[in-house]
Amino acid sequence: MHLCLITGVYANAEIRDWKLKDGTELRGEIDDVDETAETVTLKGDQGKVVVVPLDSLSALDRAWVLQWIEFAEELGDAAEKFGGRIEHYEGKGETTTTPFHVYHPSGDIPVGTARPMMILFSANGKGIRFLLRHIKAAEEVKMTLVACDVFRNHMEERDSIRRFRELLPIIRATVPHDPERDFMGGSSGGAWRSFNLSSDLPDETWTGVYSNGGWLGGEKNWNRDYPAMRVAMVNGDEDKAANAWLDRDIEILQEHDCTVAVVAFEGGHQVPPPSVQVKAFKWLLGEIE
Incomplete structure (x- = not known):
């Protein structure tokens, strides 16, 4: 058995379908979001990792990324609140x-x-x-x-x-x-x-x-x-x-x-x-x- 500790990022295990503006489709989950570089790293369900600009995503997918960011912040707030x-x-x-x-x-x-x-x-x-x-x-x-x-x-x-x-x-x-x-x-x-x-x-x-x-x-x-x-x-x-x-x-x-x-x-x-x-x-x- 193997264990991976995921640090510095909330691991979103929600696998979903993503569609880029150029028609590219990917099924996977968010692995990381770089708000400074305005990119999102998507990990496909076969393990393939793709880094794409946020503005290349559909409006719905960008909203999903925003929700992901907000929830990561909520986690940090909860840990800080309760110590x-x-x-x-x-x-x-x-x-x-x-x-x-x-x-x-x-x-x-x-x-x-x-x-x-x-x-x-x-x-x-x-x-x-x-x-x-x-x-x-x-x-x-x-x-x-x-x-x-x-x-x-x-x-x-x-x-x-x-x-x-x-x-x-x-x-x-x-x-x-x-x-x-x-x-x-x-x-x-x-x-x-x-x-x-x-x-x-x-x-x-x-x-x-x-x-x-x-x-x-x-x-x-x-x-x-x-x-x-x-x-x-x-x-x-x-x-x-x-x-x-x-x-x-x-x-x-x-x-x-x-x-x-x-x-x-x-x-x-x-x-x-x-x-x-x-x-x-x-x-x-x-x-x-």
């Missing part, structure tokens, strides 16, 4: 490459200790955006966050398992953390993925799952062998989809010796506010009951 550190990596396994992003909370870590770690999955595969929405809570409870790109709704399960099996040892070897406080979680399909992976990889151990608007996946998943762990079900009171399955999912998890807490907030199928995230994280860590 932590954000890093971007490309985890290269034998058959897959999966970018992931890490938030290290501020402050010194006492000698002989390590911080808990939570691996997050979003429903749309945009890990860094999902990471940003949980930084405030992670900073308060001093939990290291890892958010993965690529994993998204409608991804075939066998591809998800293969990719995560290759990525997990890279994350665990790269990100300092307490192996006795190892969590997964996510929103909607990201929570569902966390439950699935906890049963798909029985040799791995997990302290708990943060499930925001998630579910086990219906009757076809009720016979899975879920490990005993702490599970925080964090649902909006108007989230009719997730709440319809909540009671039965709790029963299934408890049958597998899981300890389950329901954390409700005012809202629908959405990411909870930071104060609710903090409550869920503290419960998962055993700091509150």
Whole structure:
């Protein structure tokens, strides 16, 4: 396996189609933007790198580059505001490459200790955006966050398992953390993925799952062998989809010796506010009951 730390630039894992004014087409992602030289470096999905002038792009593509720049600035502002550190990596396994992003909370870590770690999955595969929405809570409870790109709704399960099996040892070897406080979680399909992976990889151990608007996946998943762990079900009171399955999912998890807490907030199928995230994280860590 190989790991690449991406520094000095936000690694945009959003692969898309680009069209230059001269008709040239390229499928790839932004690798870098040089605002002084007014150029953008595009990395094709076959690894080809092309540097093109910004004024050679279509109006839509220039708007995308502007959004990329603004988001990179937002990342820097977030890290500065909370005092932590954000890093971007490309985890290269034998058959897959999966970018992931890490938030290290501020402050010194006492000698002989390590911080808990939570691996997050979003429903749309945009890990860094999902990471940003949980930084405030992670900073308060001093939990290291890892958010993965690529994993998204409608991804075939066998591809998800293969990719995560290759990525997990890279994350665990790269990100300092307490192996006795190892969590997964996510929103909607990201929570569902966390439950699935906890049963798909029985040799791995997990302290708990943060499930925001998630579910086990219906009757076809009720016979899975879920490990005993702490599970925080964090649902909006108007989230009719997730709440319809909540009671039965709790029963299934408890049958597998899981300890389950329901954390409700005012809202629908959405990411909870930071104060609710903090409550869920503290419960998962055993700091509150």
